[in-house]
Amino acid sequence: MYAQMVKSEATQDDPAKLAAFQARIDAGEKVEPKDWMPEGYRKTLIRQIGQHAHSEIVGQLPEGNWITRAPTLERKAILLAKVQDEAGHGLYLYGAAETLGVSRDEMTEMLLDGRMKYSSIFNYPTLTWADMGAVGWLVDGAAIMNQVPLQRTSFGPYARAMVRICKEESFHQRQGFDIMMKMAGGTPAQRRMAQNALDRFWFPALMMFGPSDKDSVHSAQSMAWKIKMNTNDELRQKFVDQTVPQAEYLGLTVPDDTLAWNEAKGGYDFAEPDWAEFFDVLKGNGPCNVDRLEARNKAWDDGAWVRDALMAHAEKHANREVAAE
Amino acid sequence: MDQQTATFEFLCRMGDNTLVLGHRVSEWCGKAPVLEEDIALANVALDLIGQTQMWLGLAAEVEGAGRTADDLAMLRDVWDFRSALLVEQPNGDFGQTLMRQYLFDQWHVAVLTALMESADPRVADIAAKSVKEARYHVERSADLVIRLGDGTEESHGRMQAALDKLWPFFGELFDDDPVDAAMAEAGIAPLPSGLRADVDQEVAAVMAQATLVIPADRFAHRGGKTGIRHSEHLGHMLTQMQWLQRAYPGATW
């Protein structure tokens, strides 16, 4: 999903260095922060990892929306732990991006003033408890599709962050599916909630892989650098093929009349999401863009006095220690 | 009051405190001043919810009426809650949340430590599991109260305001009533009043380091732990917390 807005940079680096760099990548070596790297590689990675980190952070909001309404103590604990994991993912990813020379505070500022993006999916509202199931099942499910291959990405800190993150994401997906099972097998009202959640989240989940990369010139460079491991269409197909049988198992209907198994390609044919809607959401016109950014800005602004005080205390303390010596 | 009723009341007090405070802390999710605090607040909330499951689970068992911990959490109305007024107080700013947490934690460690010696092994067991978490909580909340109290002029002002506001809710935690007397007599729990002197010493030390002044007035609001007169805030919390269970009765989740 984090790939959806990422374009790689045209490069003006020394051709000999570039060739040597490409050879390392082709040989499957990991690039580490102190190694030489093309400016385009660095910039593309900062954007991609930064967007991914921001998505984890903004992604806390739609699920945080239900923590205070979770139906049982256990569900509340599971959801809270999940959202906490997402904050942890943000932390690892900001850490990985910082090795490329941009600070977490700088990236945060860029998120808050709209210069950097986060995944479009988090601009959709969570309206019923079944949405906690659908988000885990579909959104974390799509995130895993995107992220598992990134464990082999060429940039060492990013690849290592992905290994930790993927383990937790698969828990999230199972927990989400577990909620869906309860809902789909529950009372008529619960079944209705489950179907309604699938209806609303199906196409936004397909959008998480980004538009078809047939026409993207930048994709090719990112793939050569092993920053991007698969095309958006490959991943989307894989996601549909995995998810449709799960929906059938739940007794839910995927909201796509054209959905059909295609024996020849060994996968499903399915309808494309409404890309006009997708670009609207990216432009800021999703159902929750304004609320999400307002919430993040408010948290940041309201917390300024705390961050200032912690810095001031640390400084005072350091000065006192110096004075005491 | 018979012993069973008193024990049930006592266990609801323990469990409702952790339930209500855990809920309040979970309201911070995604809104903390820094990412590390978001994670730390979630940790505290998770510990408190876990402790709630143990306390209210035992309360339901002692009651023997076929209710579960979830029934107690999700289907009692305000007057049946036994949470102290302190934990019902709204989050306010981060300073108020932290001050409320610190005051609670300092009491919580003291009571849990004493409960480890409870004559009821089930109580002692829950206390032993919870006290490790509570010790960690108080270490963290005390440290933050100190750093924010002795931070900037603004943070100092906010922390002093938080202490002034919350102080009248602290005393209730140390009130003795017939339930406490019955628990003390049975050796199940200590008399709350007996914990105060030690806790006061700890609080005084932390506030001194935080450069904060403890209000001289020892007036205490009462009515939470007895359930006689809760704050108005609790009802609003329950409208959220219990909404799904009440809107769709009989469903399993």
Ligand SMILES: [Fe+2]
């Ligand atoms: Fe995540």
Ligand SMILES: [Fe+2]
């Ligand atoms: Fe996740």
